Amino acid sequence: MNKEAGATRNELWRCNPPVKVELKVNGRAVRREIEPRTLLVDFLREELSLTGTKIGCDTSQCGACTVLLDGHAVKSCNMLAVQVQGRDVVTVEGLKDLVPERLREEGLHPLQAAFWNEHALQCGFCTPGMLMSASDLLMENPDPSAEEVRHGLEGNLCRCTGYEPIVLAVQRAGRSLRDAGITPLGQPREGVAE
Amino acid sequence: MIPQEFRxxxxASLDEAVAALADPGAKLLAGGQSLLxxxxxxxxxxxxxxxxQDVAELKGVEVRGEELRIGALTRHVEVAGLDTWDALRGAAQQTGDRQVRRLGTIGxxxxxxxxxxxxPAALLALGARAELVGPGGRRSVPLEEFFTGPLMTAATPGEVxxxxxxPLPSGGSGSAYCKLAQDxxxxxxxxxxxxxxxxxGGTCRMAGIGVTGVGFTPYRARAAEELLLGSRLTDADIEKAARxxxxxxxxxxxxxxxxxxxAEMCRLFTRRALAAALSKAQI
Incomplete structure (x- = not known):
């Protein structure tokens, strides 16, 4: 059925009424009326102007659109905004706010600081997604081996092929977080000191 | 690209989900990692x-009699962490990537x-069955009869x-999933x-082999299983089954x-999976 042929915008809205979504993004409650087909990544970028989350491949393979949903890494291009009704989303813009200010380096989250210090980016397009996946990985495994980092970031592609420093950066961030006794989400973590 | 418009x-319940499926143009969304x-x-x-996502009947994992019931909405990351057959956990761990495993569901x-x-390969090898609920009630389908073609199943359009x-693991049993992944x-x-x-005495009394990536559907290799039953699972027996x-x-x-x-890799990975399952069964 071709609904678009000859239909005005208003008619389209009538056959697909907008739905209300309410969710938390970077700690802030947001409320919008959107079309059901709005992808979470477009909601973040177009509705909320949070353009740190990237659209890379548009086929759900590259991971540039990765955000945290209730603390876990998910691909925001592979979810509808309506699916996350009532839930908690963190984008790269909100990453630094997860840790207390005293643990930030130049205002950055330890993961961001580690990527900076290890030069773990060239063009930087994959970086937001890498950071979010790395956060999920370090939640699960605070002290990953290089092999575990590579496996843990298999859902994120870097086309500058700078994987080596990315692996080092994730391990470095792991060390900083262990030293600080916190998880990447800023919760206290016991008993992971070396 | 943005999906075409939809309602x-x-x-909130399985009954409501079945009722919604009465619309022939309706499709079910679970984790969305394949459909979206x-x-x-x-x-x-x-x-x-x-x-x-709000249908409680599709959630949860529990032992029911001699079987483990896994709700269709159980996510890959949860299946990967279950205390169950290694083949099932291994297949879940090797599905998609970190982000996909967070959302994708077994159902x-x-x-x-x-x-x-x-x-599917793991569930076939384990002799699993699916329970479907539709307007006509509930029915059980062995996984072996579930996959009818590429992206086609025995579920009718109105069924969830x-x-x-x-089946629960028993003493003397073991399993493994071995995969050659496209890079x-x-x-x-x-x-x-x-x-x-x-x-x-070390004689094979139960054998299951599930294969994926090779045919037009995942399948259960009955002929190979038959060759193993009653054998001592020597290298020669495993070789015969792999062929x-x-x-x-x-x-x-x-x-x-x-x-x-x-075909060559399928025989090789069959040998590997059988050897790994055997070593686990012998522990």
């Missing part, structure tokens, strides 16, 4: 999308019926896959799951692997 429905990419390519363009993976899906039932996509060029059960694993199967060929290469 979004969010049923298809919708974005507009290969799938449902009139209505039935989001199952979604089985219903999507990808010819190279990992979980509610749970998967997997870029991670999809199985060949994936073989094996389950073996030994009696006290029979492709019986009556038309081996697929694509840009990544010729039919000859796939």
């Amino acid at each position: 979004y429905l969010r049923p 990419p298809l919708m974005r390519l507009r290969f799938a363009a449902p009139d209505a999308l039935v989001d199952l 979604g993976a089985v219903s999507h019926a990808d010819p190279a899906g990992d979980l 896959l509610e749970s998967l039932f997997v 870029a996509s991670g999809f199985a060029l060949v994936g073989v799951a094996a389950r073996l059960g030994l009696d006290k 029979a694993v492709l019986e009556d199967v038309e081996v697929a060929a694509d840009a990544y692997a010729s039919a000859e290469y796939r």
Whole structure:
């Protein structure tokens, strides 16, 4: 059925009424009326102007659109905004706010600081997604081996092929977080000191 | 690309979900990790999308009698952490990537019926069955009869896959899933799951082999299993079974692997999966 042929915008809205979504993004409650087909990544970028989350491949393979949903890494291009009704989303813009200010380096989250210090980016397009996946990985495994980092970031592609420093950066961030006794989400973590 | 427009429905119960499916243009949304990419390519363009996330009947994992019941909405990351068959956990761990495993569900993976899906191979080897609920009530379908073609299943358009039932491991049993992944996509060029059960004397009393990535659907290699039953599972027995694993199967060929290469790898990974299952059964 071709609904678009000859239909005005208003008619389209009538056959697909907008739905209300309410969710938390970077700690802030947001409320919008959107079309059901709005992808979470477009909601973040177009509705909320949070353009740190990237659209890379548009086929759900590259991971540039990765955000945290209730603390876990998910691909925001592979979810509808309506699916996350009532839930908690963190984008790269909100990453630094997860840790207390005293643990930030130049205002950055330890993961961001580690990527900076290890030069773990060239063009930087994959970086937001890498950071979010790395956060999920370090939640699960605070002290990953290089092999575990590579496996843990298999859902994120870097086309500058700078994987080596990315692996080092994730391990470095792991060390900083262990030293600080916190998880990447800023919760206290016991008993992971070396 | 943005999906074609659809009505979004969010049923609160299984009955409501079944009622929503009465619309022939409706499609079920579980984790969305297979369906949403298809919708974005507009290969799938449902009139209505039935989001199952609030349907409690599709959730939870528990032992029921001699079986483990896994609710269809159980996510890959949860299956990977279950205290159950190694083949099942291994297949879940090797499905997609970190982000996909956070959202993708076992029921979604089985219903999507990808010819190279990992979980179907494990569930076939374990002799699992699916329970479906539709307007006519509930029915049970052995996984072996579930996959009818590429992306096609025995579920009728009005039915919801509610749970998967997997027999519990017993003493002297072991399983493994061994996969040759395509480097870029991670999809199985060949994936073989094996389950073996030994009696006290070390004779094979139970054998299951599930294969994915090779034929037009994931399948159970009955002919190879038959050769193992009653044997002592020597290297020669395993070799014989590996040679029979492709019986009556038309081996697929694509840009990544010729039919000859796939067939050879299928025999190799069958040997590996059987050897790994055997070593676990002997512990």
